[in-house]
Amino acid sequence: xxxxxxxxxxxxxxxxxxxxxxxxxxxxxxxxxxxxxxxxxxxxxxxxxxxxxxxxxxxxxxxxxxxxxxxxxxxxxxxxxxxxxxxxxxxxxxxxxxxxxxx
Amino acid sequence: xxxxxxxxxxxxxxxxxxxxxxxxxxxxxxxxxxxxxxxxxxxxxxxxxxxxxxxxxxxxxxxxxxxxxxxxxxxxxxxxxxxxxxxxxxxxxxxxxxxxxxxxxxxxxxxxxxxxxxxxxxxxxxxxxxxxxxxxxxxxxxxxxxxxxxxxxxxxxxxxxxx
Numbered sequence: 001x002x003x004x005x006x007x008x009x010x011x012x013x014x015x016x017x018x019x020x021x022x023x024x025x026x027x028x029x030x031x032x033x034x035x036x037x038x039x040x041x042x043x044x045x046x047x048x049x050x051x052x053x054x055x056x057x058x059x060x061x062x063x064x065x066x067x068x069x070x071x072x073x074x075x076x077x078x079x080x081x082x083x084x085x086x087x088x089x090x091x092x093x094x095x096x097x098x099x100x101x102x103x
Numbered sequence: 104x105x106x107x108x109x110x111x112x113x114x115x116x117x118x119x120x121x122x123x124x125x126x127x128x129x130x131x132x133x134x135x136x137x138x139x140x141x142x143x144x145x146x147x148x149x150x151x152x153x154x155x156x157x158x159x160x161x162x163x164x165x166x167x168x169x170x171x172x173x174x175x176x177x178x179x180x181x182x183x184x185x186x187x188x189x190x191x192x193x194x195x196x197x198x199x200x201x202x203x204x205x206x207x208x209x210x211x212x213x214x215x216x217x218x219x220x221x222x223x224x225x226x227x228x229x230x231x232x233x234x235x236x237x238x239x240x241x242x243x244x245x246x247x248x249x250x251x252x253x254x255x256x257x258x259x260x261x262x263x264x265x266x
Contacts, residue, residue: 028211045147046147055219055221057220057221058218058219058221059216060148060152061216062152062215064212065215065216065231065233066188066231066232067188069231070229071228072229073228074224075225076223076224076225
């Protein structure tokens with residue numbers, strides 16, 4: 001299965017800009033399906049970016065984050081060719097991890 | 104960088120395709136052996152996410168109140184045609200930022216997202232949130248142990264919390 005996480009990490013001088021897009025339904029628990037039954041909440045709770053064994057960005061998310069979430073941030077000190085590890089866990093205990101090369 | 108932030112009815116379909124177009128496809132990478140690490144020092148703030156009002160959520164998350172600051176810049180659209188996908192970002196000129204959080208005042212639960220900003224990470228975040236109706240979006244920046252906020256009203260034409 002292809003990874004649910006797509007990342008672009010670009011080093012520009014000392015700053016590395018990271019954009020991530022994750023495929024996830026992010027169901028809020030307030031939406032009803034075609035039969036009028038509530039779709040249970042299903043959303044990513046924690047998303048973590050690690051560089052060199054250190055957290056560089058940690059997101060705690062609630063169900064108000066849009067479906068197929070997108071996030072952008074920047075951090076200092078990384079070089080082109082380095083690895084950035086991204087992982088998420090959702091409220092049902094599912095998770096995914098990927099490693100992106102900084103370009 | 105173009106991402107599809109569009110109020111399109113076929114967003115679900117488009118996003119799935121756009122994901123592979125706009126960002127680099129990474130293919131299959133080995134699944135690193137890292138079990139869900141709910142580390143003791145950075146636990147998921149369950150209680151804060153359960154609070155209904157913005158004030159309660161801020162209190163549950165930080166245990167203090169915020170003061171408005173023009174050093175916190177919140178960027179959100181005037182009008183969001185699709186409340187399901189509202190692009191919101193925040194930047195700040197404050198130093199020693201340790202976290203940035205987003206609240207949508209009249210959502211069923213006000214806290215939408217909270218980001219930890221470790222040393223060496225630029226205090227700026229862009230993300231996309233759902234909004235149930237026209238209301239204030241509030242960004243809180245924690246800097247040097249204090250809270251600073253900025254807020255902006257976003258008019259929502261079609262709510263994003265369904266029902």
